[in-house]
Amino acid sequence: MAKVYGEVDSLKSLLVELRGNGIQFLNSLEDIEAFRGSYSARINAARVRAREALHREKERLKTVIKEQQSEIELSLEKQEELLKTELGSVGKQLADLEQIRKANKLVYILLRERTKYVRLFHDHWGQKRIQIRNVILMMNHRPAAEYEYVKIVLLERINRYIQYFEAQLSAAEVDAIAEILLSEMQNR
Structure with a gap:
């Protein structure tokens, strides 16, 4: 709102002062008096409009959050299914490795008993440096x-x-x- 310093002689100089400060809706003394009387009502109306706009924005954001939350839950379910399938394949591979290990041990035992005098199963410590x-x-x-x-x-x-x-x-x-x-x- 414009602050007027000094006396204003007429409505015309008051209007020039108001227009100079960007106030366009006051054109007469009646408008000024009506504005003074309805100032608190206008402030309250502006507050109500702002509150309603904030409430609408809040509701809109709630729906956006719910939509994104459901998308996140779907994504998590997909990731969980993917991890389960990957873990299942890893478990299958571990079972296969365990089978191979058991089979290798059986082959080792059979070969050792059949080839008692062959030196295949002695530890090898690398190349000999000194006999x-x-x-x-x-x-x-x-x-x-x-x-x-x-x-x-x-x-x-x-x-x-x-x-x-x-x-x-x-x-x-x-x-x-x-x-x-x-x-x-x-x-x-």
């Missing part, structure tokens, strides 16, 4: 030097492995090794 005949066992002290063709280890380091492996030597070879070791111990 077993080039390992020297020391009873008490191991030198710190490293050699290219000979590995020197303490007997206590080897002892913990001996109990885990099947004997690979014949009885005659074991006796020969035992005699050599015993004679070495007696010579000390």
Whole structure:
């Protein structure tokens, strides 16, 4: 609303002042008096219109939210069905793998019993660096030097492995090794 500073001599200067401030609907003193009388009613009417517009917007947004919520629920149901089918296929694959594992174990047992003397089933530890005949066992002290063709280890380091492996030597070879070791111990 326009604020008028100073006295206005006539209706004409008042109208010029109002038009200068963008107020077009007041054309006479009666209009001004009517406006002053109906100001609070106009404010209340504007509030009611704004409230109604907000209520309509709220209702519209509620329907939009309900529609989007139903779309989201449909999308979630589709995703759930898709996950169930994928999990079912994964479960089938796991069952197939379990069957293969059991079948492989059965084949392993059958082959092991039929080929007792074939060395197919011994552990492979990679390429040998030093042959077993080039390992020297020391009873008490191991030198710190490293050699290219000979590995020197303490007997206590080897002892913990001996109990885990099947004997690979014949009885005659074991006796020969035992005699050599015993004679070495007696010579000390």
